[in-house]
Amino acid sequence: MTPQQRWQQLSAREQRGLSVLAVLLTCLFIWFVGIAPAWQAMTRAQTEQQHIADQLNDMQSLKAQVAALRQQTPLSLDDSWRVLQSLSSSEKNRFLITRQADKALVQVKNAPPQALSAWLVNARTQAQSTPDEAHLTQDEGQWSGSLIMRLPH
Numbered sequence: 001m002t003p004q005q006r007w008q009q010l011s012a013r014e015q016r017g018l019s020v021l022a023v024l025l026t027c028l029f030i031w032f033v034g035i036a037p038a039w040q041a042m043t044r045a046q047t048e049q050q051h052i053a054d055q056l057n058d059m060q061s062l063k064a065q066v067a068a069l070r071q072q073t074p075l076s077l078d079d080s081w082r083v084l085q086s087l088s089s090s091e092k093n094r095f096l097i098t099r100q101a102d103k104a105l106v107q108v109k110n111a112p113p114q115a116l117s118a119w120l121v122n123a124r125t126q127a128q129s130t131p132d133e134a135h136l137t138q139d140e141g142q143w144s145g146s147l148i149m150r151l152p153h
Helices: 003-009 012-071 079-088 113-125
Strands: 095-100 105-113 130-139 143-151
Touching: 003 095, 012 113, 079 095, 079 113, 105 113, 113 130, 113 143
Parallel strands: none
Antiparallel strands: 095 105, 105 143, 130 143
């Protein structure tokens, strides 16, 4: 018996059911093979586009910071040291600083993350000093340890 003959032997209800099933299977096939991969690619592309836009904003911000740093008048070693001392003295004994030639040893004691971050930014921008080494630990949200800051020449 051929498939066409078998089809003719089915009742109208069975033919309708099989036709609906064939349409549903065709729709599922089209969805899983044609539409879903494209939909996922579009969603990933939008997410990646946002990520790239965020990275571009970060890079432009860094570029502006570099330009601002390049426009600064270079500080002498002693001037940089004085600025670091003033930054440290304003922080209620969180940052104790000693000088060793062209470096400053900074002892950090129970500094909140915001205070440590602000101190480092100010050390970079105002004292033109950069960290050479950092040995910090975090305990209950407070940072302690030591920093070795390079003073400008």
